[in-house]
Amino acid sequence: MQAMSEKPNKIRWYYEGLSKGVFRASKCGDCGKFTFPPTGCCEYCGSWNVENAELSGKGTLLFATHSGSAASHPRFEKAAPFVYGHIRLDEGPIAQAIIQGVGTSPEDLKALYEKGPVPVQAVTLQMDDLPVIAFNIQD
Amino acid sequence: MRNQLNERVAISGVGCTHFGNLMETPEIKDMSLQELTAAAVKEALDDAGLSGQDVDAVFAGNAMVHSSQLPATYSQISKWTGTQFKAGVHFEAQCSTTNVGLAMAATAIAAGVYDTVLVFGVETTRTKVKDYSPYEREPISHQQSWLWTDMAVNQAYGVPQGYDIFSSYNGLVALGYCRKHGISIEDFDRGMFEVCRTRRLHGSMNPKANIQETLEEAAKRKGISDAFEYWQSENNPFVAWPSRLLSLVTTADGASAIVLTRADAARDGRSQPVEVKGFGINATDLPWYGEDPTMWESDKRAVESAMDMATIKATDIDYLHTHDCSHISGLCTAELIGYLDPGTALTAARDGRLRFDGDKPMSTHGGRHAFGHAWAASAGSDTYEAVLQMRGKAGKRQMPKPPEVSVIHTHGYAMIGTVIVLGGM
Numbered sequence: 001m002q003a004m005s006e007k008p009n010k011i012r013w014y015y016e017g018l019s020k021g022v023f024r025a026s027k028c029g030d031c032g033k034f035t036f037p038p039t040g041c042c043e044y045c046g047s048w049n050v051e052n053a054e055l056s057g058k059g060t061l062l063f064a065t066h067s068g069s070a071a072s073h074p075r076f077e078k079a080a081p082f083v084y085g086h087i088r089l090d091e092g093p094i095a096q097a098i099i100q101g102v103g104t105s106p107e108d109l110k111a112l113y114e115k116g117p118v119p120v121q122a123v124t125l126q127m128d129d130l131p132v133i134a135f136n137i138q139d
Numbered sequence: 140m141r142n143q144l145n146e147r148v149a150i151s152g153v154g155c156t157h158f159g160n161l162m163e164t165p166e167i168k169d170m171s172l173q174e175l176t177a178a179a180v181k182e183a184l185d186d187a188g189l190s191g192q193d194v195d196a197v198f199a200g201n202a203m204v205h206s207s208q209l210p211a212t213y214s215q216i217s218k219w220t221g222t223q224f225k226a227g228v229h230f231e232a233q234c235s236t237t238n239v240g241l242a243m244a245a246t247a248i249a250a251g252v253y254d255t256v257l258v259f260g261v262e263t264t265r266t267k268v269k270d271y272s273p274y275e276r277e278p279i280s281h282q283q284s285w286l287w288t289d290m291a292v293n294q295a296y297g298v299p300q301g302y303d304i305f306s307s308y309n310g311l312v313a314l315g316y317c318r319k320h321g322i323s324i325e326d327f328d329r330g331m332f333e334v335c336r337t338r339r340l341h342g343s344m345n346p347k348a349n350i351q352e353t354l355e356e357a358a359k360r361k362g363i364s365d366a367f368e369y370w371q372s373e374n375n376p377f378v379a380w381p382s383r384l385l386s387l388v389t390t391a392d393g394a395s396a397i398v399l400t401r402a403d404a405a406r407d408g409r410s411q412p413v414e415v416k417g418f419g420i421n422a423t424d425l426p427w428y429g430e431d432p433t434m435w436e437s438d439k440r441a442v443e444s445a446m447d448m449a450t451i452k453a454t455d456i457d458y459l460h461t462h463d464c465s466h467i468s469g470l471c472t473a474e475l476i477g478y479l480d481p482g483t484a485l486t487a488a489r490d491g492r493l494r495f496d497g498d499k500p501m502s503t504h505g506g507r508h509a510f511g512h513a514w515a516a517s518a519g520s521d522t523y524e525a526v527l528q529m530r531g532k533a534g535k536r537q538m539p540k541p542p543e544v545s546v547i548h549t550h551g552y553a554m555i556g557t558v559i560v561l562g563g564m
Contacts, residue, residue, distance in 0.1 A: 011295045011296070014296070037295070037296040039295075043424075062315075062430060063310075063311045063314040063315060063318075063432065064311075064314075065305075065306045065309075065310025065311055065313075065314065065379040065380050065381075065382075066306065066310065066377075066379055066380055067301070067303040067305060067306055067379070068303060068304075068305045068378055068379070069376075069378075070281055070282065071282065072282065072285035072286070072289060072303060072304065073282075073285070073286065073289070073298060073299075073301075074282070075299070075301075076301055079301075082301065084301065084303050084306035084307075084310075084311075084379075085311075086311045086315075086426070086432060088430055094426050094428075094429050094430065095426070096297075096302070096306070096307055096311070096425065096426050097300060097301065098300075098301045104380075106377060106380045106381070109380050110324060110380075113314055113318075113324075130299060132299065132300040132301055133300055
């Protein structure tokens with residue numbers, strides 16, 4: 001296990017990975033579960049014995065709705081309103097993120113809801129100042 | 140953990156201001172934050188028959204220091220409340236603040252450290268300090284309000300990557316609820332209308348509520364004779380489909396206060412005391428739920444702790460408030476607690492069971508939508524309402540039979556599940 005003093009900034013590491021299309025997490029050396037996005041310990045068992053890991057970005061979109069029409073953060077002023085979803089990643093973690101491939105209208109979202117869970121793939125969405133994760137619907 | 144109070148603790152006094160806008164609402168217009176706080180504190184101290192010098196400690200809650208600009212609140216408020224030279228701390232648990240303060244006070248009293256503790260919460264979500272003026276205020280913009288509020292939400296990954304409260308707290312929970320219980324989107328919409336209608340009814344009977352206009356009156360004001368037609372009109376847009384605007388919180392400026400004391404001393408007070416039977420607090424980070432958006436583990440654990448400490452069952456609860464920034468989330472919590480059977484909350488609303496005069500009354504002050512939401516002060520407003528109901532002093536909205544056991548659940552953004560159990564002495 002790496003000493004705390006030798007560990008890089010985990011948050012910067014996550015976003016640097018995202019800018020390259022890599023989805024970084026940490027994996028617990030004790031219980032084996034993934035903490036995503038990464039922290040310095042296991043979010044499930046509290047162990048400090050964690051290692052850097054990468055996720056596939058594959059998952060299942062369980063539910064999707066839309067954001068408020070006015071962005072709550074300046075970063076998303078150009079994007080709002082956007083579809084926002086609840087995702088189960090193949091490696092186990094639950095994530096919530098922007099969804100691409102479906103419109104924000106009630107009709108579009110209802111059709112998606114009635115279809116049920118659908119496969120999604122994580123991608124990187126480059127905002128003006130920061131790469132952020134989004135998920136594309138895989139039809 | 141032992142999860143017990145070693146001495147009995149009581150609420151001997153409660154106070155709460157009108158919730159509204161410090162620049163517009165007549166009852167609180169032009170008050171300073173110091174005066175707003177003092178108004179709630181004075182009501183609570185008068186209720187208990189005490190002065191500020193009779194308390195041993197002051198737990199001062201304020202969450203959004205950006206708008207209050209009152210850090211070290213216990214110190215800055217002390218000359219306005221007569222509480223100088225007492226122990227004090229400024230703390231926050233966001234929208235659970237005042238009831239987390241209640242739990243901290245109960246712990247300190249039951250441990251034998253203090254006999255009497257004053258807890259207060261003050262918050263301004265509509266207005267902020269103008270420039271550096273000691274008394275002028277100005278409105279807070281929508282985006283500024285959320286930027287500051289969302290500082291309580293995952294700042295490493297959640298907010299920077301598009302976290303949206305309307306989605307996470309409303310739309311996704313609503314869809315999870317509909318799918319889990321086989322409820323159509325149309326029935327969901329009708330049920331949410333009835334929930335809002337009930338909360339607005341309660342607000343219309345509460346002279347301190349942020350919104351005192353019923354849905355029927357609001358429709359009429361817009362020239363629409365049918366309230367459900369109004370509900371489905373452009374006046375009530377989807378904020379996170381299938382959740383609409385009127386299923387959400389309304390922001391407010393406000394303050395609340397609670398005086399807690401040893402139960403044996405409370406009997407000598409001016410007003411009918413109410414016992415703190417138990418509490419539970421449990422925190423988590425985003426995402427607040429797993430695959431099932433209706434089941435929040437932090438709430439489940441907070442509920443279990445509180446009911447275990449109070450040694451009550453769900454069937455013992457006479458009055459319930461659950462945090463209802465999002466009406467659907469509040470209903471899920473009521474079902475989680477066991478106050479309502481799973482999947483029945485919307486039907487219960489349609490049948491009028493959640494009204495003050497129904498058999499499963501909830502949020503009789505109007506809840507976060509009608510009574511309004513002043514972050515750190517709101518849990519205290521919920522406790523204030525429960526105490527009024529238990530004393531039979533809730534005015535027009537008084538439950539026909541005053542409750543013996545009340546449970547109050549709040550969400551401290553984001554996310555501190557907090558449950559307190561109050562009982563008659």
